Amino acid sequence: MQTPNILIVEDEVVTRTTLKSLFEAEGYNVFEAENGHEMHDFFQNNQINLVIMDINLPGKNGLLLAREVRDRKNVGLIFLTGRDNDVDRILGLEIGADDYLTKPFNPRELTIRARNLLSRTSNASEDDDLPSKVNFNGWTLDGDSRSLISPITKEFRLPRSEFRALHLFLSNPGKILTREQLIMEMTGRELRPNDRTVDVTIRRIRKHFESQPDDEELIVTIHGEGYRFCGEVD
DSSP: OOEEEEEEEEOOHHHHHHHHHHHHHHTTTTEEEESSSHHHHHHHHOOEEEEEOOSSSSSSOOHHHHHHTSSSTEEEEEEESSSSSHHHHHHHHHHHHEEESSSSOOOOHHHHHHHHHHHHHHHHHTTSSSEEEEEEEEEEEETTTEEOOOTTEEEOOOOOHHHHHHHHHHTTTTTTOHHHHHHHHHHSSSOTOOHHHHHHHHHHHHHHHHHSSGGSSSSSEEETTEEEEOOOOO
């Protein structure tokens, strides 16, 4: 398999150099960008598999840039930032980041999370076993475009985490799925204490269904256990 390319988007030179050395020691190809403009230059000229990005950046901040990264189908995104509060963490996940770590960080933890995420993103064939389209309650989950299409043909492009969570629900209609099962499917890592990633992802999926009021309860919360998909898969 081709060596994955990692892009570090960080304006702090010491942190950027540390990250570059860390991932090069793991055998990855590593590029560096100080801001969003340089980030896009690298995207134009290289096949990037994973972006590790700070939130506080000159010009467009990381939260704005994340929306642009999410338009790229097979690119993973990890926020690595000094902003350690629930608002930024939840907002980052809602925008579509695959993971979120705060500084100071444990180098080993970061490389493990990056490796697990790359295992799902660096190979475009990772979802080859998924049907190209799954229909349910008038909706369609399109695996080719990674989109959710409403009964009135409104299309929602899904971040990887939302797509994989929804596909897991559609593969297991009526079954209770735990947060542990969902986080493993979404990110390839184990659930951590006080981890809101699953809940934020489910909330984002439910927002799509709000366009059809009768479908708001397609995914229900089973308190103390997890979530269950209550729709009908064609």
